[in-house]
Amino acid sequence: xxxxxxxxxxxxxxxxxxxxxxxxxxxxxxxxxxxxxxxxxxxxxxxxxxxxxxxxxxxxxxxxxxxxxxxxxxxxxxxxxxxxxxxxxxxxxxxxxxxxxxxxxxxxxxxxxxxxxxxxxxxxxxxxxxxxxxxxxxxxxxxxxxxxxxxxxxxxxxxxxxxxxxxxxxxxxxxxxxxxxxxxxxxxxxxxxxxxxxxxxxxxxxxxxxxxxxxxxxxxxxxxx
Amino acid sequence: xxxxxxxxxxxxxxxxxxxxxxxxxxxxxxxxxxxxxxxxxxxxxxxxxxxxxxxxxxxxxxxxxxxxxxxxxxxxxxxxxxxxxxxxxxxxxxxxxxxxxxxxxxxxxxxxxxxxxxxxxxxxxxxxxxxxxxxxxxxxxxxxxxxxxxxxxxxxxxxxxxxxxxxxxxxxxxxxxxxxxxxxxxxxxxxxxxxxxxxxxxxxxxxxxxxxxxxxxxxxxxxxx
DNA sequence: GTGGCTCATATTGTCTGACAATCAGACATT
DNA sequence: AATGTCTGATTGTCAGACAATATGAGCCAC
Numbered sequence: 001x002x003x004x005x006x007x008x009x010x011x012x013x014x015x016x017x018x019x020x021x022x023x024x025x026x027x028x029x030x031x032x033x034x035x036x037x038x039x040x041x042x043x044x045x046x047x048x049x050x051x052x053x054x055x056x057x058x059x060x061x062x063x064x065x066x067x068x069x070x071x072x073x074x075x076x077x078x079x080x081x082x083x084x085x086x087x088x089x090x091x092x093x094x095x096x097x098x099x100x101x102x103x104x105x106x107x108x109x110x111x112x113x114x115x116x117x118x119x120x121x122x123x124x125x126x127x128x129x130x131x132x133x134x135x136x137x138x139x140x141x142x143x144x145x146x147x148x149x150x151x152x153x154x155x156x157x158x159x160x161x162x163x164x165x166x167x168x169x170x171x172x173x174x175x176x177x178x179x180x181x182x183x184x185x186x187x188x189x190x191x192x193x194x195x196x197x198x199x200x201x202x203x204x205x206x207x208x209x210x211x212x213x214x215x216x217x218x219x220x221x222x223x224x225x
Numbered sequence: 226x227x228x229x230x231x232x233x234x235x236x237x238x239x240x241x242x243x244x245x246x247x248x249x250x251x252x253x254x255x256x257x258x259x260x261x262x263x264x265x266x267x268x269x270x271x272x273x274x275x276x277x278x279x280x281x282x283x284x285x286x287x288x289x290x291x292x293x294x295x296x297x298x299x300x301x302x303x304x305x306x307x308x309x310x311x312x313x314x315x316x317x318x319x320x321x322x323x324x325x326x327x328x329x330x331x332x333x334x335x336x337x338x339x340x341x342x343x344x345x346x347x348x349x350x351x352x353x354x355x356x357x358x359x360x361x362x363x364x365x366x367x368x369x370x371x372x373x374x375x376x377x378x379x380x381x382x383x384x385x386x387x388x389x390x391x392x393x394x395x396x397x398x399x400x401x402x403x404x405x406x407x408x409x410x411x412x413x414x415x416x417x418x419x420x421x422x423x424x425x426x427x428x429x430x431x432x433x434x435x436x437x438x439x440x441x442x443x444x445x446x447x448x449x450x
Numbered sequence: 451g452t453g454g455c456t457c458a459t460a461t462t463g464t465c466t467g468a469c470a471a472t473c474a475g476a477c478a479t480t
Numbered sequence: 481a482a483t484g485t486c487t488g489a490t491t492g493t494c495a496g497a498c499a500a501t502a503t504g505a506g507c508c509a510c
Binding site: 241242243276277278279280298299300 | 463464465466471472473474
């Protein structure tokens, strides 16, 4: 019987100008090129990127929606400045999402569990390969997103991705000055080992401790900036 | 000792034109004036609202970000069509958030617990007063958001608000045809009673059942549309 | 010096008008 | 029926304009 959408797997991304500008700004933020608080002037960006002001405005709206920048009426958009309070909030939220993911381990599909292993492998091999801060952060946080994905809700996943983007911003600001991205490969491997043993309770407690540690470390590092 | 932001609570909303347009579109969607799938043409909206096309575009971007509308490249924005799958996803996500809220009951502040009572009262009195569908939906969902607020994370709250907006869209579409918004005041009162008795476990199970019911009901009603 | 005033400048918020790229539907061709 | 072509509608992006508002400097009074 013929499928009703024979070529459903084919897809080509139609990157709009706005998307490209937003991506470039995101990159600059995560790369630490833009210090937190830096104002993002519309005309200056438009000229330097060779696009119109309207396009820049739309891209800035995206950044603001993602929490990477803040807009104040008639004062413009600036790179967000991570505060201790907002980091704690992000961590509280991620604990809810990731904790739910871990609890869903046994109910999760084998694909979802495999995906956790994949993101862990990607992280640990990046650590071994001595990858850049940005890549380590990205892979580390991707692992945590894969935990949330165990719940099986696309919306929860995109929420988690948004939270991780905010963390990446905070980490980028911290690492501009203090490059202390230490190796956490064993910690995560241990977490997954607990999951593989189906000891969900222990994994849950372990994750809790890990997230609390991460929160304290980021907040502490922020205090030094 | 003087606070560092003495009048932080004061705030006067400088409603921008974009905000007003977005609010008007939101209202029209929740009111059921716009059937799901209705294309939102930029020029037509601009003329009928008396604003420029750029302003309409920015407002539409907001609606799309909120999940109330979908944009397809070069084809424009249309009112989102709630699918069974997306409703189930929203419900899975809200279960994670609201469940975490209920579990946080005992650790929550008295303000937060009082807020749950307030939103419940607002809902039940609206029921008694025979309020409109829209108002009942809004107050009903505001109660559920107040559960999430027990966690104490602003970001989780705004995530929950986003989910509820999507549900309001779905409800508005089913109620365009089938007005079956039945009274759920007792259910919610019972839930809060369990919380007041600090029987968090029972409240958790009760909430679970309530959310499953709600999901099935909405999905079923959607099937009739 | 502090506090308050006016004013010039920069920037945003919004509008108008334009044009190419793309899409949807009708129509013609094979 | 499937394919190619034309036409109109709509979006994506651009350029330029103007009013409202915020920022900062200078100036004045005390």
